[in-house]
Amino acid sequence: xxxxxINKALFLQALTATKRAIASxxxxxxxxxxxxxxLDKAITLTGSNGQIxxxxxxxxxxxxxxxxxxxxxxxxxxxxxxxxxxxxxxxVTLDFxxxxxHQVVLTSGKSEITLKGKDVDLYPRLxxxxxxxxxxxxxxxxxxxxxxTAFAASLQESRPILTGVHMVLSNHKEYKAVxxxxxxxxxRKITLENVASDFDVVIPSKSLREFSAVFxxxxxxxxxxxxxxxxxxxxxxxxxxxxxxxxNYPDTDRLLxxxxxxxxxxxxxxxxxxxxxxHLISNATQNGTVKLEILGNSVxxxxxxxxxxxxxxxxxxxxxxxxxxxxxxxxxxxIEALKALKSETVVVRFISPVRPxxxxxxxxxxxxxxxxxxxxxx
Amino acid sequence: xxxxxINKALFLQALTATKRAIASxxxxxxxxxxxxxxLDKAITLTGSNGQIxxxxxxxxxxxxxxxxxxxxxxxxxxxxxxxxxxxxxxxVTLDFxxxxxHQVVLTSGKSEITLKGKDVDLYPRLxxxxxxxxxxxxxxxxxxxxxxTAFAASLQESRPILTGVHMVLSNHKEYKAVxxxxxxxxxRKITLENVASDFDVVIPSKSLREFSAVFxxxxxxxxxxxxxxxxxxxxxxxxxxxxxxxxNYPDTDRLLxxxxxxxxxxxxxxxxxxxxxxHLISNATQNGTVKLEILGNSVxxxxxxxxxxxxxxxxxxxxxxxxxxxxxxxxxxxIEALKALKSETVVVRFISPVRPxxxxxxxxxxxxxxxxxxxxxx
Numbered sequence: 086x087x088x089x090x091i092n093k094a095l096f097l098q099a100l101t102a103t104k105r106a107i108a109s110x111x112x113x114x115x116x117x118x119x120x121x122x123x124l125d126k127a128i129t130l131t132g133s134n135g136q137i138x139x140x141x142x143x144x145x146x147x148x149x150x151x152x153x154x155x156x157x158x159x160x161x162x163x164x165x166x167x168x169x170x171x172x173x174x175x176x177v178t179l180d181f182x183x184x185x186x187h188q189v190v191l192t193s194g195k196s197e198i199t200l201k202g203k204d205v206d207l208y209p210r211l212x213x214x215x216x217x218x219x220x221x222x223x224x225x226x227x228x229x230x231x232x233x234t235a236f237a238a239s240l241q242e243s244r245p246i247l248t249g250v251h252m253v254l255s256n257h258k259e260y261k262a263v264x265x266x267x268x269x270x271x272x273r274k275i276t277l278e279n280v281a282s283d284f285d286v287v288i289p290s291k292s293l294r295e296f297s298a299v300f301x302x303x304x305x306x307x308x309x310x311x312x313x314x315x316x317x318x319x320x321x322x323x324x325x326x327x328x329x330x331x332x333n334y335p336d337t338d339r340l341l342x343x344x345x346x347x348x349x350x351x352x353x354x355x356x357x358x359x360x361x362x363x364h365l366i367s368n369a370t371q372n373g374t375v376k377l378e379i380l381g382n383s384v385x386x387x388x389x390x391x392x393x394x395x396x397x398x399x400x401x402x403x404x405x406x407x408x409x410x411x412x413x414x415x416x417x418x419x420i421e422a423l424k425a426l427k428s429e430t431v432v433v434r435f436i437s438p439v440r441p442x443x444x445x446x447x448x449x450x451x452x453x454x455x456x457x458x459x460x461x462x463x
Numbered sequence: 464x465x466x467x468x469i470n471k472a473l474f475l476q477a478l479t480a481t482k483r484a485i486a487s488x489x490x491x492x493x494x495x496x497x498x499x500x501x502l503d504k505a506i507t508l509t510g511s512n513g514q515i516x517x518x519x520x521x522x523x524x525x526x527x528x529x530x531x532x533x534x535x536x537x538x539x540x541x542x543x544x545x546x547x548x549x550x551x552x553x554x555v556t557l558d559f560x561x562x563x564x565h566q567v568v569l570t571s572g573k574s575e576i577t578l579k580g581k582d583v584d585l586y587p588r589l590x591x592x593x594x595x596x597x598x599x600x601x602x603x604x605x606x607x608x609x610x611x612t613a614f615a616a617s618l619q620e621s622r623p624i625l626t627g628v629h630m631v632l633s634n635h636k637e638y639k640a641v642x643x644x645x646x647x648x649x650x651r652k653i654t655l656e657n658v659a660s661d662f663d664v665v666i667p668s669k670s671l672r673e674f675s676a677v678f679x680x681x682x683x684x685x686x687x688x689x690x691x692x693x694x695x696x697x698x699x700x701x702x703x704x705x706x707x708x709x710x711n712y713p714d715t716d717r718l719l720x721x722x723x724x725x726x727x728x729x730x731x732x733x734x735x736x737x738x739x740x741x742h743l744i745s746n747a748t749q750n751g752t753v754k755l756e757i758l759g760n761s762v763x764x765x766x767x768x769x770x771x772x773x774x775x776x777x778x779x780x781x782x783x784x785x786x787x788x789x790x791x792x793x794x795x796x797x798i799e800a801l802k803a804l805k806s807e808t809v810v811v812r813f814i815s816p817v818r819p820x821x822x823x824x825x826x827x828x829x830x831x832x833x834x835x836x837x838x839x840x841x
Contacts, residue, residue: 166743166771173740175733195779196740200772355553362551362574365544393544394578401573 086183087123087158091143092151093171093179093193099130099141100168102323105299106132106139107164115207118161119168122205123154131211132164137292138211139299140324151178158183161203170198211326214317218281219308220254224300224320226275227307230262231293233273233425233453238290239266249287249330251337254280263337264290269418270337270441270456271425284311287334292327299325340441340456345434347379347407350447353431355401357423359386362396364416369393374413374460379405379435403430412438413462419444422455464561465501465536469521470529471549471557471571477508477519478546480701483677484510484517485542493585496539497546500583501532509589510542515670516589517677518702529556536561539581548576589704592695596659597686598632602678602698604653605685608640609671611651611803611831616668617644627665627708629715632658641715642668647796648715648819648834649803662689665712670705677703718819718834723812725757725785728825731809733779735801737764740774742794747771752838753794757813758787766794781808790816791840797822800833 103119111117111134120131127144145152160183171179174193182190187202231250239247250264257280263272296318300307310317318325363375363386370390378385382405388396412435422444423431430447444455481497489495489512498509505522523530538561549557552571560568565580609628617625628642635658641650674696678685688695696703741753741764748768756763760783766774790813800822801809808825822833 163771166747169743170740173736173743175736175740195777196737197775198740198744198772199774201770358551358553359574362548362553362576365547365551366576369544392579393541394576396577397575399573 086156087121087160087189088156088180088182089123089128089152089154090178090180091128091153092149093174093177095143095147095150096179097168097171099143099322100164100171102299103130103132103139103141104164104168105295106134106137108134109165111135113209115161115203115209117164118203118208119164120159120161120205120208122159123157125154125157128152128154131208133209133211135209136289136328137295138324138326140326142322142324144322156183159205160187160189161205161208162189162200167200170200174198212312212315214310214312214315214326216308216310216317216319219310219319220277220280220282220284221306221308222277224304224307225302228297228300230273230275231297234262234264234271235290235293236264236421236425237266237269237271237455238264241266246287246330246332246334248291249289249334250293251285251287251334253285254283257281257283265335265337265456268415268458269422270340271422272337272341272454272456274452286311286316287330287332288316288327289330296325296327299323341443341454342436345407345436345443347405347410347435349379349384349405349433349435350403351431351433352401352403353423353426353429353447356431357420359398359400360416360420360423362398363388364420366390366394366396367416372460372462373415373417374462375416375419376411376413376462379410381409407435410435410438412442412459414442414457414459418457422457425455426453464534465499465538465567466534466558466560467501467506467530467532468556468558469506469531470527471552471555473521473525473528474557475546475549477521477700478542478549480677481508481510481517481519482542482546483673484512484515486512487543489513491587493539493581493587495542496581496586497542498537498539498583498586500537501535503532503535506530506532509586511587511589513587514667514706515673516704518704520700520702522700534561537583538565538567539583539586540567540578545578548578552576590690590693592688592690592693592704594686594688594695594697597688597697598655598658598660598662599684599686600655602682602685603680606675606678608651608653609675612640612642612649613668613671614642614799614803615644615647615649615833616642619644624665624708624710624712626669627667627712628671629663629665629712631663632661635659635661643713643715643834646793646836647800648718649800650715650719650832652830664689664694665708665710666694666705667708674703674705677701719821719832720814723785723814723821725783725788725813727757727762727783727811727813728781729809729811730779730781731801731804731807731825734809735798737776737778738794738798738801740776741766742798744768744772744774745794750838750840751793751795752791752840753797754789754791754840756789757783785813788813788816790820790837792820792835792837796835800835803833804831 122129130141176194179193191198260275304320308319366388367373376387384400386398428446428448435442441456441458500507508519554572557571569576638653682698686697744766745751754765762778806824806826813820819834819836
């Protein structure tokens with residue numbers, strides 16, 4: 086029967102990080118609990134929503150944890166409830182003791198709280214991933230790739246494969262991440278070094294966003310392990326599992342061509358704020374598009390929503406070259422594309438009013454490209 | 464037809480303050496608009512939800528406003544939409560011009576946005592309050608009285624009069640504010656000076672909470688005016704109207720007696736955190752009460768929720784006197800009462816397990832008293 090004492094603040098931090106995997110409502114009731122496994126040298130906290138699972142380990146060797154394990158064991162406790170209780174305790178440390186079958190007493194200062202738990206055998210077995218020959222990535226780099234691509238994935242379950250980010254490694258070094266919802270696409274390439282095995286996986290974009298929230302910036306590197314149906318991201322104390330999406334990801338390379346007829350360079354921030362104004366008005370109608378007019382030396386944006394109003398605006402540009410062109414599109418896609426760009430300037434290249442246009446950062450035209458499909462208007 | 468130019472940031476601030484009166488959904492559609500009246504020397508913005516109304520005046524004399532009025536007039540504009548548009552404008556100033564019947568053009572930098580408005584005659588007439596012989600109050604004092612009482616008002620419309628705070632002035636100086644939801648009561652008394660007329664009104668607690676949000680701490684004093692059905696709080700630029708509640712407020716004085724059998728002095732913060740722990744567990748059951756046991760020289764708190772767990776805790780006290788006593792109550796009422804107390808210590812006086820107990824600040828037993836009704840348990 087479990088017995089340990091621990092620093093309250095550190096325990097709470099680990100519980101809160103683990104809770105990120107736990108959905109407040111789940112079709113499988115036991116997944117609203119947190120699994121606490123106490124071994125001789127460490128405590129492991131596990132949370133899962135069936136899609137992603139987080140395992141958080143607090144070792145006795147962590148001096149900030151003030152962890153003293155007297156007796157081992159395991160139990161399930163209602164996650165939200167347990168975390169609220171721990172957070173309310175008066176003292177800096179707490180004693181956790183299993184006093185009877187699935188009954189736990191928390192003592193802290195003069196406060197003594199008894200809680201009912203559940204048998205750990207009720208918890209589903211998380212699929213296992215072999216931890217051999219990891220791919221090691223800088224956490225910061227992986228988070229930046231996620232920020233550049235995951236937003237472009239589809240939110241609709243009608244084509245489940247498009248809700249993921251396609252991550253591919255070829256020739257042991259050419260890494261590519263791409264996401265598309267069929268209206269826009271975002272692709273980041275990077276050259277990695279010393280990678281053992283190529284891979285080709287589709288990771289749910291939702292899981293990747295959770296990854297970015299769970300692995301804080303003080304975690305320098307993560308190890309990545311693959312199995313047929315899962316991927317595991319692991320740092321010193323956190324193991325983050327996510328299910329992979331099954332199926333063939335569409336061939337996105339065929340969408341990218343290098344020819345174009347018109348090229349405009351904008352300041353990223355000024356184009357974004359103009360599109361945000363356009364969106365306020367375009368959003369009020371079903372059509373919801375903004376019209377961009379490139380005429381000689383000027384670019385202007387126009388929205389007309391008969392019921393609420395209209396926008397006419399001349400845009401600031403850094404350079405314009407090529408043919409005149411008028412093209413309509415959903416400004417939301419352009420706003421989100423610009424948000425993902427870290428460079429001060431953006432190069433926009435058009436082929437025709439009915440062909441997708443591309444965005445590349447002003448300082449890197451090779452490795453990061455985005456594509457937006459226009460809307461045909463009459 | 465309206466024409467003016469104004470500093471965007473200041474205009475936005477006034478619009479946002481006015482919007483507080485505007486409900487996002489209202490049975491009367493025109494109340495989702497903001498009324499803009501442009502006179503020679505000032506602009507007035509009006510928002511209302513039918514219960515409260517806010518009028519915000521921006522005078523030409525306000526140097527921060529950079530207000531230049533070229534032509535006067537009035538119009539209604541969809542509040543949320545208009546505020547979002549103004550907030551998105553690129554330049555520090557904006558030009559507002561009515562170009563045709565209920566059509567407005569906003570120009571700012573290179574951006575030009577046309578909006579449709581409505582005829583000002585569609586806006587309901589707000590009831591008027593005569594602005595003679597005001598009661599002048601310090602804003603800070605009035606906000607502190609609201610914080611001490613409004614929370615104790617009822618949220619249920621079954622007895623509408625109890626959703627208000629009863630404010631009474633007697634003998635031209637004795638001011639009393641009291642609120643009760645029939646389970647607990649909070650009463651603040653203050654002696655005012657030089658007040659012309661006595662009053663006896665019941666103000667919706669919701670309106671008072673809005674008052675506290677609208678009048679920021681830099682507004683030193685407010686003038687208060689009464690009519691039969693409305694009250695007006697007015698500062699230099701803001702007029703805040705609220706409807707009064709009709710009916711007789713129950714006689715709360717008869718609930719207060721000076722005799723008691725047991726007195727305990729607690730540190731406010733430590734009693735509050737003990738009650739917050741108790742509440743986490745008590746909240747899980749229908750009964751939802753905490754039991755306080757005063758036995759000789761100790762006070763302890765107990766909760767037992769058979770399904771989730773229990774709490775047993777010895778409470779820190781500063782002094783205990785009188786008879787032993789066991790009493791049960793809803794810890795939420797005590798938590799909220801303690802939140803309203805600014806003093807470091809609190810004096811709690813009990814008569815019997817079935818009679819309401821009182822709370823007074825350790826540093827002022829005369830002017831601020833709260834009362835909580837126990838729950839009978841077997």
